[in-house]
Amino acid sequence: MASRMAAAADTEVQIITGNQAMALAAKRCRVQVVAAYPITPQSQVTETLSEYVAAGELDAEYVNVESEHSALSVCIGASSVGARAFTATSANGLAYMCEPLHWAAGARLPIVLGCVNRAMAAPWSVLNDQQDSMSQRDAGWIQIFARNNQEIFDTAVQAFKIAQTVSVPVMVCYDGYLLSHTVMPVDVPSQEAVDTFLPPYTPHTILDPADPRNLNQVTLADPRENEKGVLCHGYMELRYLLEEALEQARDTIIAVDEEYAAAFGRSCGGMLWTYRSEDAEVLLVAAGSLASEASVAVDALRADGCKAGVIGVRAYRPFPKQELIEATAPAARVLVFDKSLSYGNEGPICGDVKAALYGSGSHPAVHGYIAGLGGRDVRAAELAEAVRRDAAKGAVAPTEWINCRI
Amino acid sequence: MSYFSSTSPGGICEIRWHGRGGQGAITSAKYLAEAAYRAGFRGVTSQPSFGAERRGAPVTASTRLSPEPLRTFCRVERPDVVIVLDETLLDCADATDGLEDGGWLVVNSPCEPGAIAADGRFSVATADATAVAAECGLVVAGAIMVNTAMLGAVARATGLVELTHIEETLRDKFPEAIATRNIEAARAAFERTRL
The missing domain is CATH 3.40.50.970 (Thiamin diphosphate (ThDP)-binding fold, Pyr/PP domains)
Structure with a gap:
């Protein structure tokens, strides 16, 4: 209870x-x-x-x-x-x-x-x-x-x-x-x-025995007319619309968070949240509780004179590309801590951060770190230590595993 | 206060509970977090040790208390307070591992604090929570439930919360008759805690 x-x-x-x-x-x-x-x-x-x-x-x-x-x-x-x-x-x-x-x-x-x-x-x-x-x-x-x-x-x-x-x-x-x-x-x-x-849910289409219809029936490569003679989308058009909805969801995620803040006095940050990032020379990027832990590391780094900040990835899909470009603008170094891997490549958030910054005019060094797999404890002190070690790395560096005892 | 140690960032008090599966260590770790919220701490968390647990085996839980909302969720490795529900765990579970200098070790024991083997780095408090709980009729399926009595001992030793905060928490948790017995146990243990 x-x-x-x-x-x-x-x-x-x-x-x-x-x-x-x-x-x-x-x-x-x-x-x-x-x-x-x-x-x-x-x-x-x-x-x-x-x-x-x-x-x-x-x-x-x-x-x-x-x-x-x-x-x-x-x-x-x-x-x-x-x-x-x-x-x-x-x-x-x-x-x-x-x-x-x-x-x-x-x-x-x-x-x-x-x-x-x-x-x-x-x-x-x-x-x-x-x-x-x-x-x-x-x-x-x-x-x-x-x-x-x-x-x-x-x-x-x-x-x-x-x-x-x-x-x-x-x-x-x-x-x-x-x-x-x-x-x-x-x-x-x-x-x-x-x-x-939260208003009640009004469905876009309803499956109703009194009004029979096909939902998500076999859809061919090209648009074609349905049984009523109405020209319907092909598979590719439907996929385009799904992607368009994900892209448009950025505005919705931000707007709903703002509405929530107005109603309840708390914002979750919209697409992403930041901590002491405004003047940060080095940024720690992560998602979930790991990003919260990183904010404790930032306090310790700041106490030592290192201008560090956090970007907490809130929305992962759609990915907060524009917000990342803006939030990383003052930073020379970005450390991305992933609690997962795209095997044979790198941490998925790290790869996405690099892709978001490519061609944006913002060119911090982006270094990937893997942490906390399978419940391995991640302490703020370890994250702060990674930031200190990272200063010696060049623009491009291989992914580093935190507290992996191999 | 000494248990707000310099090694715990941001004035966080870290507490580790040691018990045996079924003794209620995880539950009382939560109750302490709630009592502390009532006492005015705005950052309170409590978590069990993650993994497999079974009746009778050593288990741990942790509580963190802070004036500000907490942003850390990692394992407690350098506790300011260690609470031991079963004295035998002092030896077999290395219960004082990492306990900060100047911290508190609070043990369910009929012995005087001086009889608990300790190296003097931290203070020791004892309370015979088993006897207190038995007197208050806190027996479930033959097992004496010592966890709520230990909350009284923790309040007395550390001063982190007042008895009233524990009483309010327990009253919120149980039907009246059961709450009253648990509150009696916490009060009695508070009175009979030896420092």
């Missing part, structure tokens, strides 16, 4: 885990269908939601399924008939959703998925890194990282609004155990306040 302490008039502070924050956000967003399969460290999200449903606190259909593939497929069906649908998973569970992940995005269904970031097997690990969601970055979903439990709640509420505004599903990513199992204070807005912020 979470503790409830009065804060402002229509909010209360609860000392809760990241998983509880996610479940509570889904409840506040009045999800109508929940389908999930248990997997560590996500299980507490759907356990909590099932308790809400069983207690009559949440008027939702809780669908027990035999796999993650079915969990997301149920959400696809639910969303197609006009219900607000939610699921959550981790690691191999997300991998098992791979096929319906692409389907949900292609069908333009505003499903929200809580991805509690965990290392991929083999070998088995239940502990944290970000390989699971990174490996699904090209599925056509919006991916947003949270850096603490408050941001998990706030981002989840925002995610439902973003998803239904642009008709693209949203994955809310947060670090397993480090956030999912750690309690911290979360300011929880009232049901009435969230109802005012």
